[in-house]
Amino acid sequence: MSSETDSTTKTDLTDASESSRQPSFEQVSRTKDVAFRWLTLAAALVGIVALAALLLNVLVDALAIFDPANGPWVDWQFLTNPPSFSNPYDAGFFPAIVGSIALMILIALITFPLGVGAAIYLEEYASDGPLTRFIQLNIANLAGVPSVVYGLLGLGLFVGLLNIGFGTLLVAGFTVSLLILPIVIISAQEAIRSVPDSQRQASYGMGATKWQTIRNVVLPRAMPGILTGTILALGRAIGETAPLIMIGAPTAVFGVPNSLFSKISAMPMQIYTWADLPETEFQYGVVAAGVVTLLVILLSINSIAIVIRNRYQTQE
């Protein structure tokens, strides 16, 4: 068989696999084939459609579109008032929003240097020995430990052993930082790994030391990827509730935190305590408003990550 015929056959078969021009033998059980195609498409869409329907529901409730007399629930007063557990029309989200943002800043300050440092060590310094493989496996496993277990770690270590105090900003920051650290490390590693080796070699060729190469060549190239990964991890961090419950975050906080040792509230924590109340105004009004606020803030955080990634990609 000449190489020319060979390549023609290959092209034909590739076409068939993209089902643009189907050979007749493929039409034997075409019905089953088409049905299966639709089944897989339906499966791919069912989760997305379900979530979209739920989001639409909560948006309609939060804006009180069918009940304008009582709404909208998300308004300036909701965003600036302290919480209430008796009067839904007075209830606000302000301490929870501030608490979540303070928590996020603290977590960013802790996880960014530690996560990037660990990634640099694993990618740039560590030899490919059993110890490195063990650390790598360990990081992958830590990423799979349930968040409620990290809450117990925070409770036992930071509250119990180190006695920092129930539900304080510092304890929450440490606990959730440990929770997202594996995710930050893994994404920073991917970013560092994608820096071409030729650039490192060029730097060494100029007589740069390892640290100079990392600082001047590797980190600047990897930074957009590292930032994207870290911001996405922070988005996950402010959605966490279970660890905060375990470290004894209070169910009602009426002021904003003024030190690392203040007891804090957070958006998901506040949503959880409100969701317990049986009144319709809370269930379909105040909680819906809280959910929409949390999701909007999460969406803005994630869009920052996407903007960074896109700007970097267009520069390439």
Next chain:
Amino acid sequence: MSTDAPDLTNDGARSFRGIAFKTFFAVCAFLSILTTLAIIGTLLYDAVDFFAAVPPLEFLTGTEWTPSNEVYGVWPLISGTLIITFGSAAIALPIGLLTAIYLSEYATERRRAYLKPALEVLAGVPTVVYGYFALVYVTPVLDRILPLGTFNALSASIMVGIMIIPMVSSISEDAMSSVPDSLRQASYGLGATKFTVSTSVVVPAALSGILSSYILALSRAIGETMIVAIAAGMTPRMIDLTDPGGMFLESVQTMTAAMVQIGASDVVGQSTEYKSLFAVGLTLFVITFAMNLFSEWVSSRYREVYR
């Protein structure tokens, strides 16, 4: 560094800075091992105290969980966790696999570019939001056709299932995408349809990846906390083997929900109830950690290497 060129790296071994930074980076990396040790240490520390008060055999075989009466049998909580895990698996495993087949075999490049991020959103929604959705939207809708309680295992399972779909689909799709095209082409050459190629060639060839994604997703479902704490209620009960379906209609309590219940109450630091938190936490940690390791092992042990 993996090049064939001679290593001319000036690693700055003599510079103080070079050593200082290397040490700092190494400490960061070793922090992960420290974290694992700290988790095991804190869980064991209080669990040991707990097991001094409650015999381990009683904890591991007991069929009643009533902390207020000092009765600590973990089986009702494991039953609850099994119910939720089974329910969410029934949703996520087939849907996730079909999604992966669509993405890897049928979807055009353009559709994949939209679908994959959209699926990732499912895993990015905070679980407290899913729990709220299950409680105030899913349960009332299902209540019209089924005799559901306010808190029930069914709507919690559905939500956990939706949450873990992307976990199954993304890992499975990676495995399917790495199946070489030559296998597909050989099958087409024998006259197979796309359906046959997908189900008889691609899926078997990617089986280790699919299996590993299933185990990881189940482990995630077992550890899921807020959805079940909000929507499935706080009623520890054993699986009724004569009517397992009926369990879904009623409230159950998972291990994680029991931990939230005790954690959110004002139990004092030295009570047995407080210590039971760590015993349940240890059980949960051991189960999920073993599953994560098993998943890692399956994917590396049975990985077909194509080149």
